[in-house]
Amino acid sequence: MINVTQFVKPDSLPSALEELNREGSIALAGGTSLSLSKSKKYTKVVNLSNLTELKKIETKNNRLEIGAMVSMTQLAEVEDSPFPILRKTASSIYSTAIRNMTTVGGEIAKGVYWVDLPVTLLALDTQVLLQNSSSSRTVALSEIYNSHPSKFINSNELITKIFIPLQKSTSSFHKFTKTQVDYVLASAAGKAVKDGNIIKQINLSIGGVTPLPCLLPQVSSQLVGKKITDEIIEEVSTECCKEIKFKPDFRASTEYQKSLIKVMISRVLQDLQS
């Protein structure tokens, strides 16, 4: 950020998008990642903190709409949330000071292995609204993460909202860190739509062990039409590691991270079982 010479704070979304349309501009949401950036390509910082329209959480059109500037603290404090795992996930992130700053849009856009919220959002079939000054598009979060946010989202585009379909389902999130404020070493989330005890549809996702959080479509599909039993949990949690390309991590051995993923997936499935 060494070459930044301009700092603007627009009062409306259109003017923010206009500012971002200019070369060398970068959006500032919570700032927890941007403040550490060593990039020399930016000359202007566009502070989004005045955009109150992006700080809302609403239920509309049979889906939960969450503004991109909603902080983790805000998300963690929603009462009667249709998705309690959003509260659980948000409240598990780092420390209070960081949760006050980190935003939904920022968590998605930073595109690093240690994020937590996208793990849960992937499991919840989240759609993302991307806008620039002249157009908008809605895409699946999984599509963005199949690529990389920095490649998929154009430099003049902003994440403005996310949409989570409201569906009768059960969901769960578990993560493992070495201390309360540590970066995640392994995490998993899941959402299941069941008919009685039988799984009709299920998403399992993981984080911490791959370059970006990802869904586990293969093991998820194997669960469809089945009842979650202890044997299934053992089988799936073992099997899922074969689907994951673990990245090397100086913080822990791959063997240990595999064992953690197995534990996290087991705990998610145990929650989905009930």
Add this chain to the structure above:
Amino acid sequence: MNKKGLDQGKPRPDAKAKATGKALYVDDIKFPRMLHGYIFSSPLASAKLEKLDIAKAKAAPGIHTILTADNLPGSNRIGMIFDDEELLVSSRVRMSGDRLALIAAETQLQAKKAAELINLKLQETPGVYDCREALSPSAPQIHPEGNVFKEFNVRRGNLDETVLSSDIIIEEDYEIGGQEHAYLETQGTIAVPQADDSWHIYSTTQCPYYIRARVSRFLGITQNKVRVFQTVTGGAFGGKEDFPDEPALCATALAKATGRPVKVIYPRKYDMQSSTKRHSMKIKHKLFATKQGQIKGVKLDIDVDAGAYAGLSTVVAERANISSVGPYDIPNIQVKTKVIYTNNLYGGPYRGFGAPQVSAVHEAQIDKLARTVGKDRIEIRRINGMSAQKRKFASGEELAQPHLYQELLNKLEKISKWRTHLQPPSRGNLKEGIGIGTMIYGVNLHWGGQRLDRGAAYLVLLNDGSISLAVGVTDMGQGANAAMRTICAAALGISEDLIQISEVDTDKVPDSGPTVASRATMSGGRAVIDAVNRLKPKLDKIAAQMLDCEDPGQVECKDGIYQTKSNQTKTVSFEKVVEELYLRRINPAAIGWYRSEPRQYDPETGQGKAYAFYAFGGHVTRVQVDTDTGRVNVLETTAVHDVGKIINYQGIKGQVHGGTVQGLGWALMEEFKLNKGKMMNAGFSDYLIPTSMDMPEKLNMDFIEEPQPQGPFGAKGIGEPSFISVGASVISAVSHALNQDLKILPLTPQNIVESIRKND
């Protein structure tokens, strides 16, 4: 008056300035025309320097000078005990972070940008990164003298056939990790050349007299030409004993070359990579005992990874060596400690000085003995631990207060409710356990360092009755100045508010040795009392005359009021007595001095009087272990310490809290991730230290107060004892929870899971 300590219940003298952000740390201080220094260092740990071209960097904006080994304006050969280090590498790199060039610029940023223009070529050479591998004759030799550069021994009794054929023999190999000091304020110095060719050095340090000696040697000038001002110091823990000399020499070299003041502040990442660390050790322990659990003998081999340079590793190893048997009177002892060069991080002093590592091992072994012979872990310590009957330390000397160890065990057992936690609940993957660790610590310097065991205080009575007090021991955040103020006030019988004390200035008081080894209260306090004793007879005499009392021995000062012991109706204030002292033109100042009694010790056998006196301490820790993930949740800790006399109650509580928290960090989460000697986790994002959220909700503490005659008002020392037994108590608790013997620290989640797997 605080009923629990000698203090008057007042806030620490430094509290307000620190809490309001007004305290001036070294980086807050500026001088006219001051330049900023930057250290250009090696990314590799073992390499040959092939090219160091500074031409482009020298031409960069704002650059005043760039120094290399070729143009250094002082002696390049440095070292605390062995001159085995170069200030700037001339040809061979031995450690990642070794200095290659020093840059002085108008701004820090300019210096950093210029460093990017240095053309560096290093040829990587084979290194050695394990202290046991370094023992192999085929291992790369870090220095010409060989990788083992010092050995220490303890030989007491005889490990003869009757011992070697004991019914119970427990032999284990332990791996104990190092630790980063993680002080809040990183290393930093400002060197200011003076018009009369003398030097002022401002430094965050616990040992300003070391800096004075080394700067004078570097420049080839006498020590009276160097004046060191300790700046408000934001934590040290041993990391600011010898190491601050290095930034001080860097700043001095640049200031000498430019003729301008130069500030050198270490960025956190470089500080973590290059500064000294707690030593990692590999320890083989063999214990011989009867079926009843009576220990007949022990044999230890301690391998200390010193890293690339000796520093003070020999001094740390000396204490580890003699502390390795613990608070047990064992008749037959054989210990061999090797201090070994590797290309790893550079070992140095750290709270406990090698004692925490060996304590973790002797306590794990005695736990295993308890399990083997079917006795309770506290009971086995009662049998073998020091007592009125069992009085001898590993050095063969008889201790003055050995019975306090038994009192310590009684208190730990009672306060922790030990017996109620021996069959803890177990819920699926969550296992609970309780563990104990105890220790003995020789307060003050070892025999090998007794020449430095001195202290000075300069006390001036001002004519309004206030007092200016200067001491040679440093307050590095631990509260030494509060203790000095309390001791001075108590010795004079006045309010602590009358006493002004600040950081050390080496021109104010004579060299008082290092502020280490939990000796600040003891050596500084004794010097303060000596200064008071030189002035008080004069004050008492004047007071007696003012009170119409013929015998000065009959007057006393309490709460700032003088009166006679027999007639308490007539009084005169302390201030009035001092005013009269001035009117009579009597010298109102005194230098107090302390030195310990000379001791005899045989370094060949480790027998003799190793330390001036000893303190016991212990922790009981309760944990819950998640056996699936290996994560440990600390439920409760109990700390008990034998402190002689509590000087400042808030201060001692702070030390016990701090020592316990730092100990839990070392035992559970702090871990160096090294790749060929380079620290992969240099920064607090990845080098994890405890936060309030990781701490137990309950931290119980209690103290044993039986005065120790050599200490001020009977006080011992608490800085290091508060840390030492924490690691041992954690190994004990986790081993109890898992019902298996653990032989590694730190007990990170991964290490625990791997240990469980190995045991399956």
